[in-house]
Amino acid sequence: MAFIEKTVSSETVYNGPIFDIVQYTVEAENGLAKRDVLQHNGAVIIIAIKDDGKIIMEKQFRKPFDAVLYELPAGKIDRGEDPETAALRELQEETGYKAGSIEHLMTYYPTCGYSTEILYIYVCRELEEGETNLDPGESVDVIEFGADELVDMVMKNEIKDSKAIIGVLYARQAGII
């Protein structure tokens, strides 16, 4: 049986704009141990499918890799906001599209070893074009791909972002795209 660790104490060691870091002291199998945990409010990912089957993707500069990456539309959940509301809001803010239908696809933990972040993937359809409304300091290119082309880009490993890889492969395996 995997050993269940009991928390002895905790201390917030960093407060930041996107996440905080809490250091826990736990009773591990062979004595006390420290566990650094990134506290994140969770985020949403949107597979937005147009009437012609095309899927909305984004290209965005990401500082950790100093590179522009292919991603699915996504964004942080505001404090107290439910994930579905966040998904509709982020899709509209980043791409301009308003969705007439939304459905939860799946949920995953990107880095379960050291982060509380939970990612909720939604499928949006019945899209209506509109104006984007980006956060200050945010810059996003919106592009469309066919489903087969996207699966191909994932399998050639040209797409490196976990959100896009899981969204595309899960939806393909489920027969949705």
Added chain:
Amino acid sequence: MAFIEKTVSSETVYNGPIFDIVQYTVEAENGLAKRDVLQHNGAVIIIAIKDDGKIIMEKQFRKPFDAVLYELPAGKIDRGEDPETAALRELQEETGYKAGSIEHLMTYYPTCGYSTEILYIYVCRELEEGETNLDPGESVDVIEFGADELVDMVMKNEIKDSKAIIGVLYARQAGII
């Protein structure tokens, strides 16, 4: 075109055992902005396939969720270590298996928005049983699943860990499992 941000300055705001946090000041599209970046040395993930087709999985307590989760064998790359060496080492340490063959499958970024972590997935075969050698404070259950059963667990969203989801779905789509 996605806006490329130029770094103006950086400051290490937290030093921890698993990761550090660096705060960058960048020139964003509409002025200066702060970018908190988690600095991680990268990790490896192993899809270890036995001669009978069974795949090695782990169950491990994870503090961020206070829960025992299903995962593929994985571990951090030591400083200066190459990923393939790390994969063979981690597989042996956590499961006891020595692999006679190893092949790189794909690479992904679990949280590209705020972390430098890169995950390298390897497929290992020709497995030979041996002794585990866990890190202090580490406790892992080793279990085997058939490939169809694993895909089923992923698609029922019973598996939440990004490593296991991407490893299983990518290998299935590639026809490896």
